[in-house]
Each structure stands twice: as structure tokens, then as C-alpha cells.
Amino acid sequence: MAVEFFYPEYEIVRNFDRCIACRVCERQCANEAHEYRSEDKKMAADDAKCVSCHRCVSFCPTRALKIVKTDHTFRENANWDGKSIKEIYKQAESGGVLLSSMGNPEKYPVYFDRILLNASQVTNPSIDPLREPMETRVFLGAKPENIERDENGRIKNNMPPQIMLSMPVMFSAMSYGSISYNAHESLAKAATELGILYNTGEGGLHENLYRYGKNTIVQVASGRFGVHKKYLSGAAAIEIKMGQGAKPGIGGHLPGTKIMGEISKTRMIPEGTDAISPAPHHDIYSIEDLRQLVYSLKEATGYTKPVIVKVAAVHNVSAIASGIARSGADIIAIDGFRGGTGAAPTRIRDHVGIPIELALASVDKRLREEGIRNRVSIVAGGSIRSGADVVKAIALGADCVYIGTAALVALGCRLCRSCHTGRCNWGIATQREDLVKRLNSDWGCKRLVNLLTAWKHEIMEMMGGMGINSIESLKGNRLMLRGVGLNEKELEILGIKHAGE
Amino acid sequence: MREGMFRNVSGCAISGIISKSGKRFSGQTIVDSVAVMHERSNGLGGGFSAYGIYPEYKDYYAFHIFYDHKTAKRDCEEFLEEHFEIINLSKIPTRKVPQITDEPLIWRYFLTPLPTKLADSQLDEREYTVRCVIRINTTVSGAHVFSSGKNMGVFKAMGYPEDVGRFYRLEEYEGYCFTAHGRYPTNTPGWWGGAHPFALLDYSTVHNGEISSYDANRRTIEMYGYKCTLQTDTEVITYIIDYLHRKKGLTLKEICSVIAAPFWSDIERKPQEDREELEYLRNAFSPLLITGPFSIIVGFEGGLMALNDRLKLRSMVVAEKGDTVYVASEEAAIRVIENNPDKIWHPKGGEGVIITLEKGNP
Numbered sequence: 001m002a003v004e005f006f007y008p009e010y011e012i013v014r015n016f017d018r019c020i021a022c023r024v025c026e027r028q029c030a031n032e033a034h035e036y037r038s039e040d041k042k043m044a045a046d047d048a049k050c051v052s053c054h055r056c057v058s059f060c061p062t063r064a065l066k067i068v069k070t071d072h073t074f075r076e077n078a079n080w081d082g083k084s085i086k087e088i089y090k091q092a093e094s095g096g097v098l099l100s101s102m103g104n105p106e107k108y109p110v111y112f113d114r115i116l117l118n119a120s121q122v123t124n125p126s127i128d129p130l131r132e133p134m135e136t137r138v139f140l141g142a143k144p145e146n147i148e149r150d151e152n153g154r155i156k157n158n159m160p161p162q163i164m165l166s167m168p169v170m171f172s173a174m175s176y177g178s179i180s181y182n183a184h185e186s187l188a189k190a191a192t193e194l195g196i197l198y199n200t201g202e203g204g205l206h207e208n209l210y211r212y213g214k215n216t217i218v219q220v221a222s223g224r225f226g227v228h229k230k231y232l233s234g235a236a237a238i239e240i241k242m243g244q245g246a247k248p249g250i251g252g253h254l255p256g257t258k259i260m261g262e263i264s265k266t267r268m269i270p271e272g273t274d275a276i277s278p279a280p281h282h283d284i285y286s287i288e289d290l291r292q293l294v295y296s297l298k299e300a301t302g303y304t305k306p307v308i309v310k311v312a313a314v315h316n317v318s319a320i321a322s323g324i325a326r327s328g329a330d331i332i333a334i335d336g337f338r339g340g341t342g343a344a345p346t347r348i349r350d351h352v353g354i355p356i357e358l359a360l361a362s363v364d365k366r367l368r369e370e371g372i373r374n375r376v377s378i379v380a381g382g383s384i385r386s387g388a389d390v391v392k393a394i395a396l397g398a399d400c401v402y403i404g405t406a407a408l409v410a411l412g413c414r415l416c417r418s419c420h421t422g423r424c425n426w427g428i429a430t431q432r433e434d435l436v437k438r439l440n441s442d443w444g445c446k447r448l449v450n451l452l453t454a455w456k457h458e459i460m461e462m463m464g465g466m467g468i469n470s471i472e473s474l475k476g477n478r479l480m481l482r483g484v485g486l487n488e489k490e491l492e493i494l495g496i497k498h499a500g501e
Numbered sequence: 502m503r504e505g506m507f508r509n510v511s512g513c514a515i516s517g518i519i520s521k522s523g524k525r526f527s528g529q530t531i532v533d534s535v536a537v538m539h540e541r542s543n544g545l546g547g548g549f550s551a552y553g554i555y556p557e558y559k560d561y562y563a564f565h566i567f568y569d570h571k572t573a574k575r576d577c578e579e580f581l582e583e584h585f586e587i588i589n590l591s592k593i594p595t596r597k598v599p600q601i602t603d604e605p606l607i608w609r610y611f612l613t614p615l616p617t618k619l620a621d622s623q624l625d626e627r628e629y630t631v632r633c634v635i636r637i638n639t640t641v642s643g644a645h646v647f648s649s650g651k652n653m654g655v656f657k658a659m660g661y662p663e664d665v666g667r668f669y670r671l672e673e674y675e676g677y678c679f680t681a682h683g684r685y686p687t688n689t690p691g692w693w694g695g696a697h698p699f700a701l702l703d704y705s706t707v708h709n710g711e712i713s714s715y716d717a718n719r720r721t722i723e724m725y726g727y728k729c730t731l732q733t734d735t736e737v738i739t740y741i742i743d744y745l746h747r748k749k750g751l752t753l754k755e756i757c758s759v760i761a762a763p764f765w766s767d768i769e770r771k772p773q774e775d776r777e778e779l780e781y782l783r784n785a786f787s788p789l790l791i792t793g794p795f796s797i798i799v800g801f802e803g804g805l806m807a808l809n810d811r812l813k814l815r816s817m818v819v820a821e822k823g824d825t826v827y828v829a830s831e832e833a834a835i836r837v838i839e840n841n842p843d844k845i846w847h848p849k850g851g852e853g854v855i856i857t858l859e860k861g862n863p
Contacts, residue, residue: 049717110633123687124793125814132812133764139784147749147785155778159785368724374788463663465711467794469812470762472787473714479508480545 004093006086007072008047011370012056017257018064019043025065028096030423032222053416055425087346098346101384101407101419101429103246103338106350110338111357111490114388116499118179118480120467125412127469129460131487134465135470136167136456140237140377140399141306141330146293160330161306163206165360166195168394168471171448172335172402173219173310175203177254177263177275178342178419179408180436183428184271186411186444187214194448195235199402201224202252204266208478210234211323220297222251223277225267229300237305237331238297245339245382248353252277253343258422258431291327298328298356306330313337313359314352318366325367325376333402334359342429343420356382357396364397364476374431387458388478396494410451412442504695508732512543513697513709514683517798517828520807523858524824525553528671531679534827534834535662541709541830542599542683546696547665548657550705550800552678555652561588561611561703565648567693568606573643580641584611584633592680593669600664600796605693606828609654626745627702632726634701639728651802652702656792657682657696659772663772665696676856678805681796682707690708699735703802704743706736709830710815713793716734734795741789742799751782751808757853759786761811781836798828804852804857813850820845826856 012033021043026034032047034056035395036042048066057065074082087098120126127134141162148156148353155242158377171191176184178201185208191198192215199217209216220227221241232238243249254275264271284290294307309324311317316482321332336356341349360380367373380393381402392400409415412426419429426438468474480500491498516534520526528551535547555563564581567759568574572847581587586828588611595607599654614629618823620653623631634646656669662683666672682697696707712718712734719729719737727740743757759782768779783790793803794814799806807828820827822833822844827835827842835842848854 118715120793124713127812133766135765137765141788143787154774156783157777157781159781162784343575367719371724373721373724410596467711468713468792470790470792472783473717474792475717475788475790476720477714477717478720498818 004089005374006089007070008050009070010052010067011047011070012045012050012052012254012260013066013068013395014043014045015064016042018062020062020064022061024059026062028055028059028425028432030425030432031421042368043376045374048452049152051340051413051416051421053425054414054416061143067256070469082128082299083155089461094426099343100346100349101341102415102417102419103340104350107416109335110356111355111486111494112385112392114486115357115392115494116482116484117388117391117395117462117466119465124467126467127464128458129464132464132469133466134199134460136459138168138400138471139163140165142376143374158183161304163306163331165400167452168398168400169384169390169452169455170217170379170400170402171198171405172200172339173217173239174198174404174408175205175219175254176266177203177431179429180427180431180439181206181262182439182444183217183408183411185209185408185441186247186448188216189441189445190448191215193445194452195212199239202241203254203263205231205234205267206262206266207404220293221277222279222281223267223275225275225277228268232297232301233276236446238301239310240290240293240329241310241364242284243310243314243335244341244351245335245337245356246341247344247348248312248314248337249279250345250348262430264430266314266343267347287323287327290324308333310335310467313354313356315354317354317359318362321363322366322372325372331377331378331379332363333379334363334404338383339381340408351500356380356393358490358493360393360398365495385396387455388462390455391459391462391474392481394471394474395477397478398476406451408449410447411439425460458500503691505731508715508719509686509688509690509695510793511546511733512685512688513543513707513710514538514834515681515707515796515798516830516834517678517680517707517800517805517807519678519826519856521824521826521856521859523553523677525675525677528666528674528676528679530838531681532662532663532666532671534829534838535666535681535683537830537834537837538683538831539661539663541685542739543685545659545686545721546657546682546684546690547660547662548682548696548707549662549666549669550648550653550655550670550680550698550700550707551674551676552703552708552800553676554651555611556676556689556739558588558611559615559652562649562651562652564610564612564646565593565633566610567645567647568608569643569692570608570647573641574606574608574709577637577641577644580637581610581800582611584618585614587612594673594714595668596653596670598664598668601658601668604658606633606849609821612739631701631743631821635726635728635854638730647694648705650705651702653703653705653800653802655698655700655705657698658693659690659696677778677801680705680707680805690842695731696735697733697735698800699731699733699739701739701743702747703800704739705800706735706739706742706797708732708738708797710810711793712738712791712795714791716832717788738791738795738797741791745786745789746801753855754853754861755782757808757851759789760791761851762790763851764811796830804824804855805857807848807854809848809850809852811851818845818847819854824859828854
């Protein structure tokens with residue numbers, strides 16, 4: 001074999017005692033890893049084509065299949081690991097930038113896993129959410145600076161536009177194009193049923209989905225795809241995407257092969273053209289330009305909708321957030337470096353940006369130091385994996401979290417990180433009609449509703465344990481957190497004490 | 502270790518009495534009331550606030566200050582002279598009580614802001630005074646202003662409340678309203694400043710409970726220029742009330758709807774106008790919602806407010822006899838001073854009882 005061949009990372013293991021050669025695996029695999037050999041009436045597999053998405057494993061009626069990590073290996077080398085070597089082979093062959101999908105999978109610290117929660121006892125009773133009200137409703141948006149009263153002394157309603165959520169979780173931006181129509185519809189339906197919001201991402205909004213407008217955040221990003229008056233006014237809120245945690249500093253690229261039919265129409269670009277979102281907005285080269293876009297969008301919608309500005313968590317994120325808070329934005333969304341994506345240059349995904357926990361803690365602290373924390377709400381995203389992560393993020397100072405990857409996993413995603421190939425066997429990150437059909441949006445909606453209902457129960461249990469019966473009393477309540485195995489500097493940035501203190 | 506260096510949670514006894522007509526009565530009554538609840542304290546803190554006790558100086562801020570040492574007194578007086586006209590100063594009269602030991606220097610000053618300084622600061626008189634109090638408490642080592650209102654005063658110490666009352670000769674003061682506190686802290690406060698009531702200007706708070714929202718409340722209120730040096734619930738509650746009442750102009754009833762806000766499910770059942778207002782208040786001031794058990798009595802110039810947490814996780818009883826209103830952690834603490842009240846009731850969680858003096862009093 002030639003130098004560019006390497007033994008596959010994962011092997012398809014088939015138990016021939018169980019295999020009945022029904023060929024389900026073959027039909028389910030868009031990567032064509034399985035094949036029926038008519039000569040001996042047996043199934044065969046090409047491990048090299050397998051992405052470990054488990055579609056075949058899930059559908060095998062006799063449980064004859066499993067995917068295992070190969071034991072084939074390079075000579076051990078703590079510096080030159082197999083991944084580094086293989087990437088060199090690939091680039092020596094192609095001369096190109098390596099592409100990857102989903103969030104940063106590398107071994108950086110996950111601070112959420114180094115933070116523990118409190119519970120009350122003796123001096124303060126815990127509260128049983130099954131017996132007592134336990135409130136998770138949140139409002140996002142700027143709060144009024146001053147109380148105004150009418151001639152009768154009643155408080156005037158001078159509240160800027162708000163988003164009301166039944167729980168502090170929203171689905172983060174994933175465009176129609178990067179994910180399928182059915183995945184989009186699943187999110188829209190679930191958001192509506194749950195009383196939360198989902199986000200269109202930069203791909204416009206399919207005309208069938210306008211009916212979910214009250215639960216929709218529409219995104220305006222650097223490519224401005226699909227942005228028009230009806231798009232803006234049909235939504236509950238508008239998000240300006242300045243950056244994304246998975247690929248800070250760069251834009252996006254949906255290849256022309258995916259810009260067909262409905263997607264081309266929704267994005268408002270000709271079929272077959274590449275949809276390129278530039279790295280910066282070419283009308284925003286500084287903070288004062290951002291302010292102009294914020295107010296342009298507010299003017300366009302009559303000051304009736306909150307404007308969110310989404311940024312990637314990078315080194316100076318707290319200074320940026322402080323600038324955004326003074327630019328008329330109602331909500332700041334911060335996306336940590338583990339946030340997912342349909343496609344990103346591997347080096348960017350794995351080496352740019354900072355963890356959401358640190359970014360969130362420092363932004364919340366900075367806005368408080370400057371006395372402007374109530375001017376904006378904070379939404380934290382970039383790998384929120386469970387109800388516990390939600391509680392920790394809120395206690396660090398977030399008003400709400402965004403989930404993207406977790407929502408896709410609920411729809412079947414196995415994190416095989418091959419979205420950029422467009423052959424998602426689960427019907428999520430693909431536009432191939434036969435694959436998209438595999439995801440039914442009613443079924444998808446149900447799974448998302450189940451997931452967040454479960455999380456909500458968990459959140460309420462944890463809050464009750466802490467003696468807190470309303471989510472607003474958890475927000476920024478860092479005394480409820482303790483670090484384990486963190487150094488002084490990390491604790492200082494997170495603004496928490498060490499366990500035992 | 503002393504209070505302020507660690508978070509100290511406490512169980513407690515509280516009591517309050519107010520004459521709506523503004524009739525002044527001796528401080529002995531409140532001492533008798535709180536003494537009944539001896540078992541609710543553990544001797545690590547007791548105190549009183551008394552309103553209407555300085556009629557002859559009613560236009561001046563009465564600062565009660567603890568000094569750890571003479572240097573603190575010198576430094577603090579230097580600061581006071583720079584910022585205020587000192588109308589009168591004296592030691593606060595005490596009597597020796599075997600149960601009360603290690604007392605700091607305890608001084609009282611009647612002050613009025615220096616007009617030129619006040620004009621230069623571009624602040625109103627009350628804000629100017631608040632800032633001076635916070636400055637002293639955070640920067641003058643060994644000095645602690647524990648009372649700073651007009652025509653009112655706080656008296657507190659380490660010990661059981663009834664002993665603290667005797668120590669400060671409370672029976673010699675006459676006021677129209679008193680509140681009392683007996684403390685059961687889980688840690689030794691280490692100094693007298695940690696005892697309650699906690700006061701700022703004429704707002705004084707006595708509190709029983711441990712609030713679970715503490716750090717959310719603290720981090721919010723510190724954004725508005727307050728500094729929580731004691732790390733106690735009472736301190737943060739006092740600041741919240743001062744902020745909402747004095748700075749934001751909310752009424753006491755509205756304040757109750759912020760700090761012990763009704764549940765959303767209750768708000769939704771209200772008539773539209775009330776619903777909108779309650780939703781507005783909860784949303785606008787959401788980080789100032791207080792959760793976890795508490796019963797508080799807030800004294801202020803011309804009135805008193807008693808409030809329980811939303812779930813009523815602490816006991817609190819209110820009674821009325823003639824023009825006098827009584828509030829206490831236990832009914833016994835009311836019966837001992839008024840055995841035959843006209844009316845006695847347990848206010849619901851989140852339902853503020855607000856008593857103000859009848860017009861023209863005192």
C-alpha cells in the first residue's frame with residue numbers, strides 16, 4: 001500500500017454466528033462501509049469507510065455488529081502520537097487545511113467537572129420540588145435603569161423588550177443547510193412545546209417554519225444569508241453572530257453542492273454557489289460599527305425585539321462583552337471553545353479560544369465591576385452537557401445556556417464528527433433526501449422535549465437541595481460552588497472557593 | 502477569626518413593638534419580650550434598635566461607633582471632623598454586667614454634614630452620610646459605625662439579649678418603636694460588630710434565618726456601591742432595603758414583592774393591572790429576590806415592617822392591642838408583655854406587615 005494509506009481507526013466487528021445477512025447495515029450506511037458478497041452470501045465491511053456513527057449497530061436485528069477502536073498502532077511516542085503523524089500524511093498528500101466537525105475533542109480541562117454544588121442541612125432546610133413550587137422561569141433582556149411612575153403613582157411599564165423562557169436553556173444556532181430541514185423542524189417544534197427558543201443560525205428561515213416565530217431567534221451573520229424584513233419581524237429575538245466558539249476568528253463555508261432547492265431559496269443565493277460567510281462582518285470593523293448594526297436591526301423591528309450579540313470565548317472576552325453591553329445589545333451570548341460546528345479547520349477548532357466556564361466567570365465579574373450587569377443578560381454555550389452543567393453555569397453568572405451538541409445527540413447524533421462529509425446516517429447533518437427522511441420531526445421533537453423535561457427535573461432537584469426555590473436566586477450565586485483540584489488562579493478567575501473551605 | 506472574615510449563619514429570636522400613635526415607652530418592654538426566647542439564642546450576640554429616643558437631637562445623624570482601640574477612635578474622629586460638624590459626642594452609658602465582657606470603646610456622635618463638603622460631593626445628604634459610613638467601616642481599621650440614623654439608635658453586644666439590654670441601660674430610653682434580636686450563630690463572631698440589628702441610616706434589620714440567595718444578592722448589591730464587610734444575611738438584607746426604598750423609590754409593599762416575590766403561579770391569578778406590576782417588579786429586580794428561610798423586622802423612621810420568606814420557613818407572629826403592634830418569633834414573647842391582645846395572627850409567607858405612625862406623629 002501507498003504511504004497515504006493508514007489502517008482505519010475503528011474496526012467493524014461482525015459476529016458471523018449471529019449475522020443473518022439481512023443487509024440492513026448495508027442499506028443504513030451512507031458511507032457504504034458494508035457490502036453483501038453474493039458469492040458466499042455473507043456480509044463484508046470496509047473499516048476504512050466507517051466513521052463510527054453506530055447506525056448499523058443500532059439497526060442490526062441480531063446484535064451482530066460492534067465498532068471497536070483498532071489496536072493497530074504506530075511505535076509508541078509521547079510526542080509524535082498517531083494523530084499527529086496521520087495528519088502530516090494527509091496534508092503531505094493534499095496540500096490542504098484539515099477539516100473537522102463538532103466541538104474540540106482534545107484533552108483540555110473541563111472546569112464543569114472540577115466544580116461541585118452545595119446542599120443545605122440543619123441551619124437551612126432543603127426544599128422538595130415535588131411538594132413546593134420550584135421556579136425556573138427566566139426573562140432575558142436589559143432591565144430598566146429607573147422606576148417611572150404615572151400621575152397616580154403606579155409604576156409605568158418601561159421594561160425593554162424581553163424573552164420569557166420556561167427554563168434557562170435554549171437551542172443554539174444551527175443553520176438550515178448545516179443541519180437538515182427535519183432537524184430544524186424538530187428544534188422549532190420542541191422549543192414551542194417547551195416554552196423556550198431555538199435559533200435559525202445563518203441559513204435563513206424556511207417559510208414553513210414561520211409559524212414557530214414566537215419561539216425563534218433569527219440570526220444575522222457576516223454572510224447575511226436569508227435576512228429580510230419578514231425574517232426579522234417574524235422572530236422573538238435577533239442574534240448578531242460575531243463569533244463562534246468552534247472557530248473563533250474565521251467565517252463559514254457551506255459548499256455549493258449543498259446549496260440546492262429549498263436551501264438556495266431560503267438562503268437567497270443561486271443554486272450551486274458556495275455560501276461563504278466572511279470572517280468579519282465587512283460593515284463591522286470596530287465596536288461603534290456593531291452599535292450601528294444593533295440599532296439598524298432595532299429600527300427595522302420598531303424596538304420590539306431584544307438583540308443578542310454572540311461572540312466566541314477568546315482571551316479578551318470580558319473587555320469585548322463590556323463594549324457590547326454599552327452598544328445597545330440586550331443579551332450577550334458567549335460561546336466556549338468546545339462549542340460544536342458543522343465544519344471547521346481542525347487547527348482552529350482545537351487550538352483557538354478558551355473554556356466557557358472561565359469566559360463566563362470573567363465576563364460576569366467584569367460587568368458587575370462596571371455596574372452594568374443588569375443592562376444585559378448573559379447566555380453561555382459551548383458544551384453544556386447536562387442539568388448539572390446548567391446549574392453550574394447559572395451559579396457562575398449566566399442567565400441562560402445554549403445547547404447545540406446536546407440537542408443533536410438527543411436526535412441520535414453519535415458525535416462521529418463527520419458532519420462535513422454531508423452523509424449523516426442519522427438524518428441530522430445532511431441534505432440527502434433519503435437520509436433526511438430518517439429523522440421524523442415529531443419523533444425528534446418528542447426526544448428534545450423529553451431531554452429538557454428531564455433536565456428541568458434535575459435542575460429543580462439540585463436547586464431544592466440548595467434551599468433555593470427560584471432560579472434567579474441561583475444566578476451568580478457562586479457561594480454554592482466549590483472547586484476540586486483547581487489551582488489558586490483558576491479559583492480566582494472562577495470566583496469560587498476550594499472544596500473544604 | 503472575626504465576623505466578616507467568614508460567612509456566619511445563625512438561628513435567632515426576633516421581636517418588635519411599635520406604638521402607632523407615636524407614644525413613647527421604656528425600652529424595658531422589649532427586653533422583657535425577647536428574654537422569653539432565651540433558648541433561641543446562644544449568648545453569642547444580642548441587640549436592639551430604638552426609634553424616637555433622641556428627640557432633642559432629632560435633626561442630627563446619631564452615629565454609634567465601636568472602637569477596638571484608641572488609635573481607631575483618633576483616626577475615625579479625624580475623618581468625622583473632616584466630613585461632619587460634630588454637635589455632640591459622648592461615651593454611650595453602660596453598666597457593668599458579669600455576663601458581658603471584653604467590651605470595645607463605645608461612642609456616640611450627633612452629626613450634620615459639613616455644608617461645603619456636602620455641596621462639593623453633589624450628593625444628597627443621606628447618600629453622603631451612607632458613603633461616609635461605608636468609608637469608615639471599610640477603611641478605618643478598628644472602627645465600626647453600627648448605627649447612623651436620625652432620632653434612633655442601635656445597641657448591640659456579645660451576650661444574651663436580656664443581658665445586652667441591661668448592659669446598655671435600655672430601660673432608661675424611651676421610644677415609639679423597638680426591635681430586638683437574640684442570636685444563635687454557628688460560629689463565634691469574635692467581635693461585637695457581628696451582632697444584630699444591622700443598620701444603615703434609619704433602616705435597621707433584625708433577622709432570623711439563613712438565606713440561600715446570599716451570594717446572588719451580595720454580588721448584585723455590591724454593584725451599587727455597597728460593601729458587605731460582615732458576610733451576614735442581615736447586612737445584605739439591610740442594603741437591599743436601603744437600595745430599593747431610598748435609591749429606587751419603591752414603596753415598602755413593592756419591596757416585599759421584590760424580596761419575597763409571589764410565585765409565578767400566584768401572580769398569574771391576579772387581576773391584570775396587579776399581574777403586570779408584579780411581573781415587572783420580579784423581572785426588573787430579579788437578583789434581589791431572597792430565598793431560603795427568613796423572618797425579618799425592619800425598623801425605619803416612622804414605622805416598622807415585618808416579613809417572612811415566601812414559604813414561611815420561619816415562625817413569626819403579629820398581634821395588636823389598642824394602638825400598639827407586636828411582632829415576635831414566638832407568641833410567648835408577645836403574651837409576656839401583652840397577655841390580652843385584641844388580635845393575633847400569623848402572616849402568610851411573603852405577606853409584609855407594614856405599620857406606620859398615624860399622621861402627625863411623633
